[in-house]
Amino acid sequence: MFANFGIGTLAYWWSMIFSEKPVPTFRDHALMRNAVVHVIGAGLAGLAAAVRLAEAGAEVVIHEAAPQAGGRCRSYYDHALGMEIDNGNHLLLSGNHAALSFLRAIGADHALSGPTTTEFPFIDLATGARWCLRANAGRLPWWIFRPRRRAPGTRARDHLAILRLLWAPAASPIAAAMPCSGVTYDRVWRPILLAALNTDPPEADAGLAAAVLRETLLAGGRAYRPLIARDGLSATLVDPAIRHLHRRGATIQLEHNLHGLHFADRRVVALEFAHDVVPLGPVDALVLAVPPFMAKTLLPDLQAPDQYRAIVNGHFAKAPPAGFPPMMGVVNGTIEWIFAFPGRLSVTISDADRLLAGSREALAEAMWRDVATVAGIADTLPAWQIVRERRATFAALPEQNAKRPGAQTKWENLVLAGDWTATGLPATIEGAIRSGNRAAELLILNA
Ligand SMILES: Cc1cc2nc3c(=O)[nH]c(=O)nc-3n(C[C@H](O)[C@H](O)[C@H](O)COP(=O)(O)OP(=O)(O)OC[C@H]3O[C@@H](n4cnc5c(N)ncnc54)[C@H](O)[C@@H]3O)c2cc1C
Numbered sequence: 001m002f003a004n005f006g007i008g009t010l011a012y013w014w015s016m017i018f019s020e021k022p023v024p025t026f027r028d029h030a031l032m033r034n035a036v037v038h039v040i041g042a043g044l045a046g047l048a049a050a051v052r053l054a055e056a057g058a059e060v061v062i063h064e065a066a067p068q069a070g071g072r073c074r075s076y077y078d079h080a081l082g083m084e085i086d087n088g089n090h091l092l093l094s095g096n097h098a099a100l101s102f103l104r105a106i107g108a109d110h111a112l113s114g115p116t117t118t119e120f121p122f123i124d125l126a127t128g129a130r131w132c133l134r135a136n137a138g139r140l141p142w143w144i145f146r147p148r149r150r151a152p153g154t155r156a157r158d159h160l161a162i163l164r165l166l167w168a169p170a171a172s173p174i175a176a177a178m179p180c181s182g183v184t185y186d187r188v189w190r191p192i193l194l195a196a197l198n199t200d201p202p203e204a205d206a207g208l209a210a211a212v213l214r215e216t217l218l219a220g221g222r223a224y225r226p227l228i229a230r231d232g233l234s235a236t237l238v239d240p241a242i243r244h245l246h247r248r249g250a251t252i253q254l255e256h257n258l259h260g261l262h263f264a265d266r267r268v269v270a271l272e273f274a275h276d277v278v279p280l281g282p283v284d285a286l287v288l289a290v291p292p293f294m295a296k297t298l299l300p301d302l303q304a305p306d307q308y309r310a311i312v313n314g315h316f317a318k319a320p321p322a323g324f325p326p327m328m329g330v331v332n333g334t335i336e337w338i339f340a341f342p343g344r345l346s347v348t349i350s351d352a353d354r355l356l357a358g359s360r361e362a363l364a365e366a367m368w369r370d371v372a373t374v375a376g377i378a379d380t381l382p383a384w385q386i387v388r389e390r391r392a393t394f395a396a397l398p399e400q401n402a403k404r405p406g407a408q409t410k411w412e413n414l415v416l417a418g419d420w421t422a423t424g425l426p427a428t429i430e431g432a433i434r435s436g437n438r439a440a441e442l443l444i445l446n447a
Contacts, residue, residue, distance in 0.1 A: 036061060037443060038271060038278070039287045040258045043071025044429055045417040046289030047241040048102050048436025050250055053287075055105070056444045060250040063273070065257035068234075069242055071291075072392065073429060075234035080385045081317045081344070086233045087387055088313040089339045089348045091195070091327070094118075095216050095223025096430040098437060108240040113230040114326060118221035121325045122151065122187065123374050126332035129153075133188065135221030143221070151187035158184035165213055168206035171398040175202035191329045191336065192217075197426045198309045198350045199396040208396050208426045215425075228326055228339065237429070258290075261298055261414075268414050280413065283447070287439045289417040292394060305394035305403050305420050312352040314367040316345045317383040321375050333370040334363075345371055352388070360386045393427030394420045407439045412446075415439040 035058045039046045042064035050060045068074060078085045092099055092112060103109040118135040134149040136142055143149040144159040161178045168177035174193065179185060180202040193201040196212045216224040229236035242252060262270035262277075268286050271278040280286070288295055292304035320340035328338045335347040347367050349355060355363060364384045372379070394400055404422040407415045417439035418432065425431035 034283055035059065035443075035447060036281065036284045037287065038063060038280070038284070039289060040271075041065075041071065041289035041291075041294075041418070042069035042238075042242075042252060042254075043289060043418070043432060044073055044102075044237060045419060045421075045432040045436040045439075046071075046287065047238065047245075048098075048433040049287045049289060049417050049440040050245055050436075051102065051105055051241060052437055052440035053443065054245055054248040054250050056440070058443075060245065060248075062245070062250065062252045063256040063258055063271070064252065064254050065290075067255055069252065069254070070234055070238040072389065073233050073237060073432075075232040075238075078315070078385050081315060081383050083317070083343065084232055085315050085344065085346070085385065086229070086313075088311055088389055088392070089327075089337065089346050090229065090233055090429060091337075092227040092229075092429060093216055093223065094225035094227060095219050096227075096428075098434045099430045102241075102433045102437075103237070106240040106244040108236055111229060111231055111236040111240075112227040114225055114227040116225075118225045120226065120327075120329055122191070122329040122331060124187065124331040125370060125373060131187075135217075135224065137220060137222040139218070139220035141217070141220070151184070153183040154187060155184070158182065159188065161185075162189055162213060162217070165206050165210040168210065170207060171402055172206050173203050173398060174206045174209055177206045187331055191331060194336065194350050195348075196428070197396040198311060198393045200351050204396045205398045205401045207398075208401055208424075211424050212426065226327060258298065261286075263411065266410065266412050268411055285413040285415070285443050287415055287417050287436070287443070289436060289439070291391065291418065292420045293391070295416065295418070299409070302409075303403050303405060305400040307395040307397065307400050308391040309350070309393055309395045310352045310356055310388060310390050311392035312349045312355045312363070312389075313387045314347045314349075314364060314371075315385045315387070316347075316368060316371060316381075317343065318345050318371075318377065318379065319343050320345055321377065324375055328374065330370060330374060333374075334366045335370045338371060338374055345375065347371060353390075356388055356390060396426045407435065407442050413443075415442050 037053045037058045037060050039050045039062045042062050050062055054060045075084050075086050120133040123130045129152050131151050144156045164178045197204040260272040261268050269280055296302050296304050324340045326340055337348045339346045368381045406422045417435040419427035421435045423431040423435050
């Protein structure tokens, strides 16, 4: 087993320790100053593109179909709970460099919170065992050799199985690369891979898992310290972006649903909305930052992922007990993660298509039983809300990953953005923001 990890592993650690990626800047690009760039979709991909383009001097107009910006990453006032909540708990990691740069650019990097060190408390509801994965900050993961820093019942060498993902053949599932059973898998790798990929890990794409691994676990504990939008997703990632864009003269039109595109001479020449048609000038451009099913409606020839996986969140109007951690992993329960917010406990279940059809009440009861056990709360079910996001992410399967298009299209002034484009990452905030950056950079470079 260890033969696979000899020279390759050493070379890998070496490159991880000594390589740094340059970050290009695109401030005030003279050629963009005459362009109007229309961004369709005010999710994080569209907002990231808009921020980059506005910075480069373009006049940006965002068109968003919904009454609010944020897309799949948003907050709303929930009447059942009597408070503002997020559509779903979103976790960022300290190594999500594009997301953190975006937050810095919009002046909101202070709004993320999390533990000062990289730690993930867990409970196994089948056995009652509790533990905390405590990674060291540096790239050499010596924490796996310390029993008190890893999950009970695991051995240091079992953790190395995850490295096999790095050499997995293209378009192969995780199960073909590494064992998907055993204590280390159940207590360490399954929860992490499931949360990152939102797809049952054995069938998920090994290359996507390897990308996550490279950018987080193998980059050292300082790259995967958990970060949570303390004051809500909209207050952290969306509203400051919109304020920032307004200050730079951008326009945001909500409830402005793009119905069709008009093409001529390899260019988009007009945008058709329900009640108006917006012509595009000779240097104007378009960032299409809508979900894949909508992108395919607008560009029927486009190849894009067409299978999705749901995420179900349960929110409970109950203050976390004193000392409860900001987030906790749950093994062998109905729920997979619990997040603690002021006056509320929220839970997440990934790859949750099996929970879309059943009764909401029964699901809330089952979730609450787990929450009450984990948090040591004796109360009966408090006020609750269940949010089922059917198309939370594209299914991170090898064949779906192969369908992801790049940002460039055959239309000279049309680029694509979205977590489903070929970012090399699973559908995440980090991927969405990188895709928006990439789309903007392509337009700027081609201006
Ligand atoms: C419940 C849940 C939990 C998640 N948890 C995490 C997590 O913990 N960590 C993480 O990193 N990621 C997480 N994600 C994934 C993350 O939310 C997404 O990757 C990201 O928000 C996608 O952004 P996007 O801009 O690519 O797409 P979207 O957010 O889907 O944005 C597309 C926008 O286009 C708009 N639109 C669609 N059609 C049109 C049209 N015709 N005209 C105009 N506008 C249109 C939509 O209304 C939408 O606002 C989670 C997602 C969900 C749903």
